[in-house]
Amino acid sequence: MIADPQQHxxxxxxxxxxxxxxxxxxxxxxxARYADQKMRCPTHLCTGQEGVSAGVGCALRSDDFAVSGHxxxxxxLGKGGDLRAMLAExxxxxxxxxxxxxxxxxxxxxSVGFVGSTAIVxxxxxxxxxxxxxxxxxxxxxxxxxxxxxxxxxxxxxxxxVNFAVLRNLPVLFVCENNLYxxxxxxxxxxxxxxxxxxxxxxMGMRAERGYGNDVLEVYAKAQQAILSIREGTxxxxxxxxxxxxxxxxxxxxxxxxxxxxxDERQLWLGRDPISRFQRSLLVAKTITDRDLDAMAVxxxxxxxxxxxxxxxxxxxxPTDAYEGVYA
Amino acid sequence: MSRVRTxxxxxxxxxxxxMETDQDVICYGLGTPDPKGVxxxxxxxxxxxxxxxxxxMPCSENGMTGVxxxxxxxxxxxxxxxxxxxxxxxxxxxxxxxxAKWHYMFGGQGSVPITIRLIIGRGWGQGPxxxxxxxxxxxxxxxxxxxMPTTPADAKGLLISSIFDDNPxxxxxxxxxxxxxxxxxxxxxxxxxxxxxxxxxxxDVSIVAMSHMTVExxxxxxxxxxxxxxxxxxxxxxxxxxxxxxxLASVRRTGRLLVADTGSRSGGVGGEVVARVAEELGDVMKCxxxxxxxxxxxxxxxSALTLGFYPRAAEIAQAVGSMLGLPSGADALEAQRSGPxxxxxxxxxxxx
Numbered sequence: 001m002i003a004d005p006q007q008h009x010x011x012x013x014x015x016x017x018x019x020x021x022x023x024x025x026x027x028x029x030x031x032a033r034y035a036d037q038k039m040r041c042p043t044h045l046c047t048g049q050e051g052v053s054a055g056v057g058c059a060l061r062s063d064d065f066a067v068s069g070h071x072x073x074x075x076x077l078g079k080g081g082d083l084r085a086m087l088a089e090x091x092x093x094x095x096x097x098x099x100x101x102x103x104x105x106x107x108x109x110x111s112v113g114f115v116g117s118t119a120i121v122x123x124x125x126x127x128x129x130x131x132x133x134x135x136x137x138x139x140x141x142x143x144x145x146x147x148x149x150x151x152x153x154x155x156x157x158x159x160x161x162v163n164f165a166v167l168r169n170l171p172v173l174f175v176c177e178n179n180l181y182x183x184x185x186x187x188x189x190x191x192x193x194x195x196x197x198x199x200x201x202x203x204m205g206m207r208a209e210r211g212y213g214n215d216v217l218e219v220y221a222k223a224q225q226a227i228l229s230i231r232e233g234t235x236x237x238x239x240x241x242x243x244x245x246x247x248x249x250x251x252x253x254x255x256x257x258x259x260x261x262x263x264d265e266r267q268l269w270l271g272r273d274p275i276s277r278f279q280r281s282l283l284v285a286k287t288i289t290d291r292d293l294d295a296m297a298v299x300x301x302x303x304x305x306x307x308x309x310x311x312x313x314x315x316x317x318x319p320t321d322a323y324e325g326v327y328a
Numbered sequence: 329m330s331r332v333r334t335x336x337x338x339x340x341x342x343x344x345x346x347m348e349t350d351q352d353v354i355c356y357g358l359g360t361p362d363p364k365g366v367x368x369x370x371x372x373x374x375x376x377x378x379x380x381x382x383x384x385m386p387c388s389e390n391g392m393t394g395v396x397x398x399x400x401x402x403x404x405x406x407x408x409x410x411x412x413x414x415x416x417x418x419x420x421x422x423x424x425x426x427x428a429k430w431h432y433m434f435g436g437q438g439s440v441p442i443t444i445r446l447i448i449g450r451g452w453g454q455g456p457x458x459x460x461x462x463x464x465x466x467x468x469x470x471x472x473x474x475x476m477p478t479t480p481a482d483a484k485g486l487l488i489s490s491i492f493d494d495n496p497x498x499x500x501x502x503x504x505x506x507x508x509x510x511x512x513x514x515x516x517x518x519x520x521x522x523x524x525x526x527x528x529x530x531x532d533v534s535i536v537a538m539s540h541m542t543v544e545x546x547x548x549x550x551x552x553x554x555x556x557x558x559x560x561x562x563x564x565x566x567x568x569x570x571x572x573x574x575x576l577a578s579v580r581r582t583g584r585l586l587v588a589d590t591g592s593r594s595g596g597v598g599g600e601v602v603a604r605v606a607e608e609l610g611d612v613m614k615c616x617x618x619x620x621x622x623x624x625x626x627x628x629x630x631s632a633l634t635l636g637f638y639p640r641a642a643e644i645a646q647a648v649g650s651m652l653g654l655p656s657g658a659d660a661l662e663a664q665r666s667g668p669x670x671x672x673x674x675x676x677x678x679x680x
């Protein structure tokens with residue numbers, strides 16, 4: 001299904017585009033500067049997957065909770081996480097969101113409900129469910145959103161967490177980004193042919209839907225609908241979005257020379273870029289002009305460059321800070 | 329006025345007290361609300377505090393540990409109970425990668441105030457996967473606190489302190505202690521984490537012990553006192569962070585160290601205590617330090633195979649005697665024992 005671009009207001013569509021372009025600008029600037037050796041931690045870029053981050057992020061309220069995994073830049077920014085604190089964290093600075101303790105794979109901004117992302121596949125899925133339990137105990141109408149990749153559905157803890165969320169009718173939105181690869185391992189070596197993740201989630205007792213992750217309006221619409229029903233108390237929802245990562249699993253480079261992604265598949269997905277396709281549809285609908293797009297790109301790059309300057313100019317933590325904060 | 333309770337009753341009182349004090353305390357685990365109430369420790373909780381705060385759980389140790397972490401990140405204080413430490417090993421990922429590190433790795437944003445109650449034991453055919461003593465594993469992970477109470481009063485006081493501590497606490501209860509009796513203070517009795525207790529005072533040897541081995545050490549100490557040998561028995565109570573000040577002060581005075589560990593010998597807490605004391609006080613020690621621990625071997629099941637497996641008071645007394653070059657009367661101590669070797673007392677009739 002291709003969502004109707006007229007379905008949402010002009011401002012909403014511009015906000016979704018802005019959110020995607022901002023994430024892309026951050027990721028591509030990291031890629032361009034990574035060789036400077038100032039960002040000294042493993043970094044998993046989400047270029048190509050911005051549709052899910054923007055669509056779900058814009059559908060959540062800032063008091064809703066979100067948790068994520070190792071490829072979390074987009075989820076953090078989509079949820080409203082502070083850009084300067086994220087870049088400072090990747091640079092290992094004391095102004096970073098974890099004061100340099102976490103790096104790219106550990107992002108947090110409690111002020112906007114981004115409770116944390118961690119580096120173990122599937123590790124935050126039960127944590128998102130536990131946040132859902134706390135919401136139920138407190139009796140608020142918040143939602144807990146868990147971002148993970150299709151690889152995490154191969155972990156036992158996914159099933160444990162889903163089972164409990166369904167058992168207790170918890171307000172949890174499970175968002176599975178299916179980008180077909182776990183590092184270099186394709187789905188075919190990890191899951192049997194014809195496996196339906198939605199089928200499994202549905203059989204476990206959740207409403208489950210599959211969507212096209214590179215259509216930001218479709219993601220936004222499905223997320224909005226799911227969040228509404230979760231707030232009404234109808235229990236957890238599972239959304240699976242098909243998407244594709246453009247760059248290597250970890251690092252700034254393209255890795256098409258390795259040949260693990262079939263070239264025709266790669267070209268097909270590069271042609272389905274979530275940002276270009278949305279820009280085209282907005283141009284055709286005359287919601288936006290080429291000049292608007294140019295101006296947005298310039299303004300975004302300026303903001304991102306400014307955030308990099310902040311990160312680079314910030315101080316490193318003191319070496320003795322390493323031994324602080326073991327206990328609360 | 330004395331107020332005698334069993335260790336299991338003291339745990340139960342501690343849970344009631346904590347849930348009464350703070351409505352953010354919740355309690356769950358396999359069997360938590362069942363008719364036996366985890367050896368009586370969770371009886372009455374669901375009736376008193378309701379199914380939202382006290383509940384059974386799926387057989388999902390790792391997932392439910394993550395659930396506890398997530399709830400804790402929003403201010404809930406979960407107490408999760410597992411009937412055996414061995415069952416909990418499936419949850420090491422959530423415990424080690426998330427609970428222990430969360431506060432540190434997010435630069436102090438958010439803490440994980442969870443208490444994991446794990447039951448350990450020995451004897452009665454518990455065998456290889458129902459009787460492990462893994463306090464050294466937990467103590468090896470920075471960010472975790474590890475608690476092993478010996479007395480009923482400490483069981484209650486340390487449990488309430490664990491629940492209201494802002495860090496993840498692994499709370500290890502020895503099955504052989506559940507029926508032990510002692511005075512238990514009423515109300516919100518708290519014992520600070522990280523402080524050892526001096527269970528017996530003496531000038532000749534410092535015996536550092538934990539959990540059930542403290543009971544064996546006290547038995548040995550009382551016996552040796554009659555032989556004119558003074559043992560200072562230090563009950564660690566908290567394994568991590570360990571109360572080094574108390575341990576070092578005692579050994580500085582006695583000049584002799586014996587550690588009685590419930591765990592296996594290599595890579596254990598006993599070895600750690602010996603190493604640290606040797607590093608700090610090696611020059612002033614009157615004899616080489618010693619440790620008593622389980623053999624580096626899985627636990628066998630048959631009672632015939634456990635005959636010499638678990639160290640007891642007699643072994644402690646004998647070790648002390650040899651450190652001093654004095655007769656210990658360990659044989660007489662051993663002869664005082666009656667009944668089977670693999671139960672804590674006549675009250676223990678199995679099955680576990």
